[in-house]
Amino acid sequence: MATAPTKTLRFAGLGVLLTTLAGCATAPMSRLASPGSASPSDPNVVKTKVPHKVATHAPAVVKVGECPVPAIDHARAGHAVDTSDKKYSNLWNRIRAGLRLPRMEGPRVARYEQWFANNPQYVENMLQRANLYLYQIVQDVSKRNMPMEIALLPAIESAYSPDAYSRSAAIGLWQFEPSTGRLWGLKNNWWYNGERDIIASTNAALDFLQSLHNQFHSWDLALAAYNAGQGTVEAAIAHNKALGLGTHYRDLRLPLQTEHYVPKLMAFVNIVRDPAKYGLTLRAIPNSPYFVRVNTGSQVDLSVIARLANMSLKQLYAINPGFTHWATAPNGPHTILVPVATKAALIEGLSQLPPQDRMQWARHRVVPGDTLYGISREYGVSIAAIRSTNHLYGDLLHVGQNLLIPMAGRRLVVSRHPAARTEVALARSGPQRVKIIHRVRPGDTLWSIAERYRVYVTQLERWNVLNAHDVLRLGQRILIWASPAMVPSAMAKTRVTE
Structure with missing residues (x-):
């Protein structure tokens, strides 16, 4: 997770399994829970055994606290490999050619290798999402001559989901916290969130990681700082210096989450390097832009x-x-x-x-008693949207002032009377609407519900007093005024005309 320099540790993405992995037992890990992953009891998950132990190719294992982790070279590992040409038809082969960090082994790496191997459905779902974004990430990593391991970091941060959201408000593929996102130039307003933007967040994350590498001269320390914050790593280095101890990654006592962070990434790197060894198959991804x-x-x-x-x-x-x-x-x-x-x-x-067909608008003339809050409720848009559209910097309105209200691709029927409010027809096609109560099922989102009933998300927000990013609960009742042609007649409970 991208954290501000002085912030305390936050962890996102697949999770570090703090409680389960606090010890360093060497017994095989058959079932571990990972946030957002399929449950090990899910019938869709096929239990797979790791065929054999990884051969030793890493430097000698050294002790860090109670748990052994391998030493990692702290200079830039390996030699740069040109992975920008088109000789690779499969993007995975291009990634493999650009892996430059020394291999890592040890109990922590082995545990995560086996977790991935035991949860093939999780890996499959994650890589289906990655199929949309991975080429762009690889391109940006390649242009900067960074190790291709960095292109795999979103697997650990967010499982390649731009909708991933942590308790610390970190969001997006690269799990930027708002303060860190602003620090690295990501914009955020009512209409747009740069932390979720694929290209903007990737560029910001790579800028941040390069800055960390320039500071610490080590990719493992840069990755640790990306997860825990620069301040945490700096403090650990200063502590060891004061005691006359080493200041390499393997020497530092870091938060347990961070001590698992790099091994977890390297476990996934090992999966990508040789998926067959772990009983997994990575579907080919074209080495071309999507x-x-x-x-x-x-x-x-x-x-x-x-x-x-x-x-x-x-x-x-x-x-x-x-x-x-x-x-x-x-x-x-x-x-x-x-x-x-x-x-x-x-x-x-x-x-x-x-x-005029790019956007549709309602024009609202301010009358005595109007407030931004009341107008926003009337039209089903946010106060921020009204302010942004009309360049307002406060809450003060003037009687007779005209406001433009953005309306999402709807046919607008506007009438203004001194004693009546503006009426907005929200129908997409035809005046007849059917009242539907939709019960939320697994996988439902406001977007998918709107698509199913051919209504707009903003309509669902207005009818149900919701925000587009509200979390829906299983069984929650969602009110929908839908076209009769879009739903079975048995579902129709009340017919109305807007």
Whole structure:
């Protein structure tokens, strides 16, 4: 996890299994719980035995506290390998060619190797997500001439999920805490979160890691500092210096989570290096880009982008997780990622799109008694969105003032009367709407529910007083006003006309 220099330890991603791994038993680890992973009792998980013990290729094992870990070279390991060309059709082979850190062995590494081997479904699900992003990460790592082990770090941080969220508010593939994200230039507003943006967060993480390597002159110490914070590693080094002890990674007494962090990464590196040894198969990933960046020029409704690119909103959000609502941010970034094959169609479609069709707006004229809070509730948008759109810096409104209210790709029917509020028709097609109560099931999100019933996430937010990032509970009742054609008639309970 990317933490601020003086912050205390936070851990995210796969988890370090603190309680389970506090000791250093050498018995094989058959079942360990990992946050976000499939339960070992899940019938979809196939128990796999590690075929044989890893052959020794690492430096001699030395003692760190009670647990032995291998020594790691503290200079830049290995020689740079050119992995930028196209001689590798399979991205995994390109990654293997760029692995440069010395191999690590020991009980901790072996435990994580066996955990991955015993949870093939977890690995499969994780790498299905990685399939979308890994080429871009590898490209950025290669351009900086960094070890390819760094491209595998999101497996430990977030299991390659840009939606991963920790208790310490770390978020995204690289698990940036908000303060650290700001420090490394990641923007965050109502419309957009740079910590979840694939390209922005990757560049920030690599900047941070390179800075740590320049400071500590060691990739293992840089990784430890990325997890625990620079201050934690600096303090451990200063403590050892005062006692006349060594200051290499293997010599330091670091928080237990951090002592497991590098071995865990190296265990996954070993899996990637030779998956068959652990009874695993890594599906080939093409060594070519999955997505490409397209300049939209201005704010645009994401549903319009999805339509022009001939893809679903779910697919669009999967590669653009930085956008937190229904449109790109009014003040940028005015770029969007789309699959390579759809680039030409999107550019042509945007060039022919009338400006008024990029976004739809309601115009609200302020009357006595209006407040930003009341207006935001009326239209189902946040106060932050209204402020951003209208360049407001406080809560003061003036009677007669006109406000533009962003509305997500809806047909607007606006009427204004002194004694009546503005009416907004939220229907996508046709006036008839059916009241549906949807009970949340495993895997449901507001995005998936909206896609299923062909409504907008903002509508679900308004109807249920929710936020797009609220965690849904199993069995939770979600109110939906849907088109009758989109749901079985048996589900219809009340017919209404908006």
